[in-house]
Amino acid sequence: MIPAAFTYYRPRTVPDALSLLGAHSEEARAIAGGHSLIPMMKLRLATPDHLVDLGAIAALKGIRAEGGAWVLGATTTQAELIAHAGLARALPILRETALQIADPQVRARGTVGGNVVNGDPGNDMPAVMLCLDAALEVAGRGGARTIRAREFYRGAFITALAAGEIVTAIRIPAPPAKAGAAYVKLKRKTGDYATAAAAAMLSLEGGRIATCAIALTNVAPTALLAEAAAAGLIGAAPGAAAFAAAAAAAEAITDPAADGHGPVDYRRRMAGVMVRRALAAAAERAGG
């Protein structure tokens, strides 16, 4: 279907974008890569009267290391993220995740900010941002604020972002020493959204797990932080028994829909399998 008519704007600064979004309030939407919003508009599930394109705003672009953290400009494309050698060395889980999103055509346009902000439980980056404890830098006409990814997701397509606000960047803290991380995704075919996927990061001290975070994709209305599953691993020796217990704890918090990806029980079980595999890969990368 063809989208409903809209007025298109291409501001060059964040204040100009915020003015446009504020002036048209509920009738306006930001657009970045357009690879989630345009399909929604074609289906008439979104019918914004005003589209504010963030693509010409230089301040929203780029990847940089800053004070021990990595800062990703909101309109960094998945392809730009994949190509960044420094980021791939420091936080290889980001590249690993981006490579599992859709296909090269979508990754050439789709942005990290759009993927994180969209609020679709099928998007892959939100679970990774929960796992890495990322913070979203937000600008609005009332000023700037920071929202932890762990406090951002409220429901399917419902986030803590207020009308008229945009995410300008995503700040990811440096991982703990001796940490390894992995993102493992089950999909029916290349380019598909996850049947279930898991992000895991853990660090080791003296052969035991010292820190751990686990998050899940597409097995609930939002990405999920599996806090009890991760807490149960602290002090444990990495291995199949510990990871099976964590997988069971993670499965217990899932609430998947029965849809084309499979029935509820299958998707819940696959979430556990993804957790076990992600933990095993993370432990190996951490040197365990």
Ligand SMILES: Cc1cc2nc3c(=O)[nH]c(=O)nc-3n(C[C@H](O)[C@H](O)[C@H](O)COP(=O)(O)OP(=O)(O)OC[C@H]3O[C@@H](n4cnc5c(N)ncnc54)[C@H](O)[C@@H]3O)c2cc1C
């Ligand atoms: C065929 C296909 C397959 C796909 N497969 C996957 C997949 O496997 N995994 C996956 O994760 N994604 C997948 N996607 C989605 C794709 O990754 C999108 O590009 C991404 O979800 C949204 O990024 P975008 O830049 O395109 O955002 P847009 O579509 O431009 O925007 C999405 C939403 O976020 C808002 N928004 C965007 N940027 C900002 C910002 N900076 N501040 C505030 N609001 C903002 C918009 O207003 C809109 O509501 C797929 C898409 C297609 C077309």
